[in-house]
Amino acid sequence: MSAAGTTIPGTFGAALLIARKDLAVELRSRAAFLSAVVFALLAAAIFYFAWDPTAVPSIDLAPGVLWVIFTFSSLLGLNRSFAAEHADRALDGLLLAPVSREAIFLGKALSNFVFVVGVQLVAVPAVAILYNVPLDRAAWGIVGIGMLAAVGLVAVGTLFSAMAVNTRLAELLLPMLSLPFFVPIVMAAAQASARILNGRPYTDFAGWVRLLVAFDLVFVTACTLAYPYTIER
């Protein structure tokens, strides 16, 4: 970080600084990350017993379980994203800084993205081990799908997190607002990774990948543009 009064960072520089601040806070407490990871592991274990393993092979179950867990554990991190700024009116300090509102949003989204990918890094191997899914060749494909899914999820989730903290229902509202938006993401990610795990060629799930990419492009743009409307005073 440069000394006070030297340079004002541009939009992306400022976004990086804000993301770094959030990640530093999270690294010191690890509260949200640990709870999201523990939640993911618990959910993976509970889901396994919700099906009859003699009727449904666990490899067919795994992709669905993975993306449902991933979505719900992400919500835990997204909830904290703006709740932390709400306490002690820290957000006012951010808003007073000479950076654009879009930069604040992108910085928040970036730190949430790192958070969500971090949860994935634990959840994907955990599901692979617990459900006996041979990841070897499929691993990179799943990682790629996970990244694409995380971008859209984080864009929408960050925006709604910013809105939810200012409402009377606070974190209760976030799942209600964001889950309908996660439907296309979960569907596309689960369908694509099921096909990857079954060793099918790319053309078999190209449509789902394109859907994810389009979702990311549309909602990263829309949410970045919409964010300033949610904070103006």
Place this chain on the structure above:
Amino acid sequence: MRQKRLFDAFFGVAVLAVMATFVRAAYFTPVEARQGPAQKIFYIHAPAAFVALYVAFGLMAVSSALYLWLRDEKLDRLAASSAEVGLVFTTVVLVTGPIWGRTVWGAWWTWDARLTLTLFLWLIIVGYLVLRSAVDDRALRARYAAVLAILAALLIPFIHLSVYLFRTLHPQPIVLKPSAPSLPPEMLVTFLMALASFALLFLAFLRARYRLATAQDVVTGADG
């Protein structure tokens, strides 16, 4: 300022029109050969879906976008009113659909593109109304609601696209299609009557709800 009445002659006309449609649909429209009397639910289901999905939801999205641009409180009230009345019509669609589906398809529900879309639209509108009820500041509430409505409008094609890959029991359009409608003339007339009377009923509800919103804003403060 004198309070305008919520239910007036216009409302009465709309209710009478819907009743006339039902009488015609029940007694003066031929029974469909294969589906029997069950097909009569079409005259509630399809016009309600049309009004909810196109008129109410479209109005909500457009007036929300215009609100962020023009910042006129009337547009926010219009968006909120069409969301609430639209929710009623979407509920009608979601209740009549399974009843019809159970008789004709043998299944209450199927995860086809349109059914799923309608269900999520319903959930989004509920979320929209809950969001509105959870914000006290009027300007903030209007902006949040508008942002959600615009994002929801962007979401619709994605849900449609993603569910489209799971094909489908729901009939393809039989009235709104490029070639001539494949409905027999008597049924088509009843359907168009149903469409018109449902649209009229929607407008009547919308007007009443809008007047209520105005009255609420006058009571709760600031400007009138």
